[in-house]
Amino acid sequence: MSETASTRTPLSPTLRSSLTRYKERGGADRAELDAVLDAGLICHLGVVLHGTPVVIPTIYGRDGDTLYLHGSTGSGNLRAAMTGDVSLTVTHVEGIVYARSAMHFSMNYRSAVIHGRPVELTDPDERMHALQMIVDQAAPGAWDAVRSPNKKELAATLVLALDLTEASVKTRAGGPRDEADDIAAGGVWAGVLPMRQVFDAPIPADDLAPGIETPAHVLRRCSDTVALA
Amino acid sequence: MSETASTRTPLSPTLRSSLTRYKERGGADRAELDAVLDAGLICHLGVVLHGTPVVIPTIYGRDGDTLYLHGSTGSGNLRAAMTGDVSLTVTHVEGIVYARSAMHFSMNYRSAVIHGRPVELTDPDERMHALQMIVDQAAPGAWDAVRSPNKKELAATLVLALDLTEASVKTRAGGPRDEADDIAAGGVWAGVLPMRQVFDAPIPADDLAPGIETPAHVLRRCSDTVALA
Numbered sequence: 443m444s445e446t447a448s449t450r451t452p453l454s455p456t457l458r459s460s461l462t463r464y465k466e467r468g469g470a471d472r473a474e475l476d477a478v479l480d481a482g483l484i485c486h487l488g489v490v491l492h493g494t495p496v497v498i499p500t501i502y503g504r505d506g507d508t509l510y511l512h513g514s515t516g517s518g519n520l521r522a523a524m525t526g527d528v529s530l531t532v533t534h535v536e537g538i539v540y541a542r543s544a545m546h547f548s549m550n551y552r553s554a555v556i557h558g559r560p561v562e563l564t565d566p567d568e569r570m571h572a573l574q575m576i577v578d579q580a581a582p583g584a585w586d587a588v589r590s591p592n593k594k595e596l597a598a599t600l601v602l603a604l605d606l607t608e609a610s611v612k613t614r615a616g617g618p619r620d621e622a623d624d625i626a627a628g629g630v631w632a633g634v635l636p637m638r639q640v641f642d643a644p645i646p647a648d649d650l651a652p653g654i655e656t657p658a659h660v661l662r663r664c665s666d667t668v669a670l671a
Numbered sequence: 672m673s674e675t676a677s678t679r680t681p682l683s684p685t686l687r688s689s690l691t692r693y694k695e696r697g698g699a700d701r702a703e704l705d706a707v708l709d710a711g712l713i714c715h716l717g718v719v720l721h722g723t724p725v726v727i728p729t730i731y732g733r734d735g736d737t738l739y740l741h742g743s744t745g746s747g748n749l750r751a752a753m754t755g756d757v758s759l760t761v762t763h764v765e766g767i768v769y770a771r772s773a774m775h776f777s778m779n780y781r782s783a784v785i786h787g788r789p790v791e792l793t794d795p796d797e798r799m800h801a802l803q804m805i806v807d808q809a810a811p812g813a814w815d816a817v818r819s820p821n822k823k824e825l826a827a828t829l830v831l832a833l834d835l836t837e838a839s840v841k842t843r844a845g846g847p848r849d850e851a852d853d854i855a856a857g858g859v860w861a862g863v864l865p866m867r868q869v870f871d872a873p874i875p876a877d878d879l880a881p882g883i884e885t886p887a888h889v890l891r892r893c894s895d896t897v898a899l900a
Binding site for chain 1: 770806863
């Protein structure tokens with residue numbers, strides 16, 4: 443996140459060279475990447491299409507060192523993602539940082555940026571697994587309760603896998619970092635306004651037959667508070 | 672948002688040609704764009720840096736037909752945004768769509784995608800106004816309560832303006848769009864799990880002097896429910 447008066451950039455000017463190679467690292471760093479990705483509902487996928495960047499929101503899934511994307515076989519954006527590198531970003535905004543000066547206003551957040559070249563999955567089992575991971579990410583517990591993709595649907599769907607090797611995580615947490623003079627001057631409130639995402643009561647489909655109860659995997663989420671996606 | 676089994680793409684394969692020229696349109700379309708932008712806290716900015724797309728989360732502001740960005744004068748990403756086109760996306764996820772089949776799972780959302788070439792603002796008044804718009808977007812009502820940017824801070828800050836002429840808004844709302852066969856088969860719950868973003872009680876800074884009360888412009892937000900950013 444760009445800070446209002448920051449002298450640090452949101453990400454390094456030589457971004458790709460500064461990215462962590464996560465496969466070569468373990469422990470906390472990798473756990474942090476997984477946590478950011480697993481808490482997300484959507485990512486912002488950046489591709490270059492006809493020489494111009496295009497950033498689109500899309501759902502995704504993850505299993506181990508692989509992130510999965512999918513879309514229509516007719517999607518120009520996904521096609522572009524297979525012929526050039528992509529940048530894929532998941533951001534959770536967790537609070538608004540109120541400072542004593544305008545230029546120190548900021549956001550508390552966690553974000554993961556992945557770079558790489560997605561590859562198309564062609565193996566039927568791998569494709570089905572990827573689609574399950576994507577549905578699991580959006581709606582945990584739902585996959586087993588619903589009809590699986592059929593032949594016609596699978597034929598119309600492009601499934602991509604993106605290696606998580608080249609990735610970085612950035613976070614900002616805590617209160618404002620004000621200038622000493624501004625703190626000394628006093629009189630201005632400073633602090634953090636925390637934010638989170640909540641689910642409200644599920645709304646049954648208009649065409650839902652009577653007697654079908656809301657399943658536990660849906661109800662469970664209503665009491666959850668999840669990180670912002 | 673990519674839909675699980677959708678035959679439509681998240682955005683048109685020939686994206687730029689399909690974008691709406693908002694300045695040439697009025698009324699509902701333009702109001703919809705403004706509503707999506709004004710409800711957001713961050714955008715995802717896509718630039719091309721060294722031939723590769725880079726997508727970063729950053730805060731922004733808007734006034735009329737102009738969107739404002741800022742960052743360090745040392746930011747390679749912002750510099751890249753001035754020498755090539757950008758794609759800037761604001762997305763609000765508003766619900767998870769539970770369908771009767773895996774491939775019809777989706778998200779309800781509103782998103783705005785802007786394309787263009789940001790220009791650097793050099794006029795002092797324009798720069799100050801842009802910074803105010805950015806702080807106003809993140810923290811409405813805060814600008815007048817805090818110290819204004821000083822000469823040193825301004826010298827270290829790059830302020831960019833992006834015209835909103837070339838933009839598109841996409842939304843998905845309502846329940847699942849299941850296959851007739853799956854609806855007829857029955858037995859599977861379907862519906863929407865609505866989501867929203869909430870603010871929790873403000874946390875004063877550790878170094879806040881005693882006796883400084885939380886201002887009304889902060890307290891006001893705690894009772895707000897805002898769209899997801």
